[in-house]
Amino acid sequence: MTENQIKEAFHEIKADDTLKQQTLKAIFSKQTKKRPSLTKLVLTTALLLIAGVGGIFSYTVPVYAISLDEDASIELYVNMYQKVVSVTTYDTTLTTSVNNLGYTEAVTSILDSNQFSYKNVVITVAGNDQEGCQKMIQNLQHCNQNCMANASYNTVANEMIAQAKECDMSLGKYNIYLMLKETDPTITLEETQNMTMQEMHQKMGKGMGKMMTQSN
């Protein structure tokens, strides 16, 4: 027996091409069908959970407020997905159910219920994003076959939402109160709380006239 004979005997054992190709085919087909590893599965589940919780959380957080004011007032709080997430009414006779509707649909629905008039309603939009507020106003003006084109629109700073709440007034009404106070510094919050928007506008008109007379 020689070492060479043993080497030669072993050397004759070869993996043929068919076996190699079958092996590669089996490996690649298993790789494409490979189930995700447990770590990847756990990570993916955690990410989905975070995204889900984050999504639910972000859905409930309002980023804009839309105040509709005429004789009565109603405020819609809108999330980043442009959906109404909560409603505050400042008149016990107002009834509405617009949660989860898009804001244009919600406003149209409220105005169509005849609790406000398309012509006299004052629509005030507040939010951190002024560009977003302007875009919302444009969308409202052009929705519902331009029925809301003649309404009055204002955009105000986001901080005003909290200030109005503290005064127990709607955003739109509080904004008019601040405008009124500029023309008539003697006016008090209590006085305006019981006034309608129309009365406030009339008073503001008088104040404006008075200011103009004084300046002349």
Added chain:
Amino acid sequence: MRTEEDIRMCVEQYADTVRRICVVNLKNEADADDIFQNVFLKYAQYEADFSNEEHKKAWIIKVTENACKDFLKSFFYKNRISIDEIKEIAAAASPSHPEVMEAVLQLPESYRNVIYLYYYEGYSAVEIAQILKKNVNTIYTTLDRAKKQLKERLGGDEDDGEPNQRSIS
């Protein structure tokens, strides 16, 4: 996950090595083919890096040996192959030296891998101990006994000297 190119290169490079260990251990073509596929599938799924080619080769050898051992321990394997069957397998595996292959296949299971690694791959007893994760003295003893048994079956000088040393990471 290893790249397709990496897997192809590994199969090309170590197919014969894996096949030889499978045949030597399993003495059965179909079983050898199954284990052959499993070894390379394990390579494809093994994500750690090898420090060098010798390290990779040692890993392949050890994984093949383990896969064969696991198979031999399994419920399905009937470890009773007749002398005639061994003759057939040896003749098919090594047409030029069937008597040598037959003698190798008749060695106890634990001797066969050592003989293959020593004579064909050229590893030293120390290197074989490292690859198979066994005590070096056990390898020396195994080699000694295996050579004696081969000599008894084949005649001639069983010891052709220590092969060249190679480093294994």
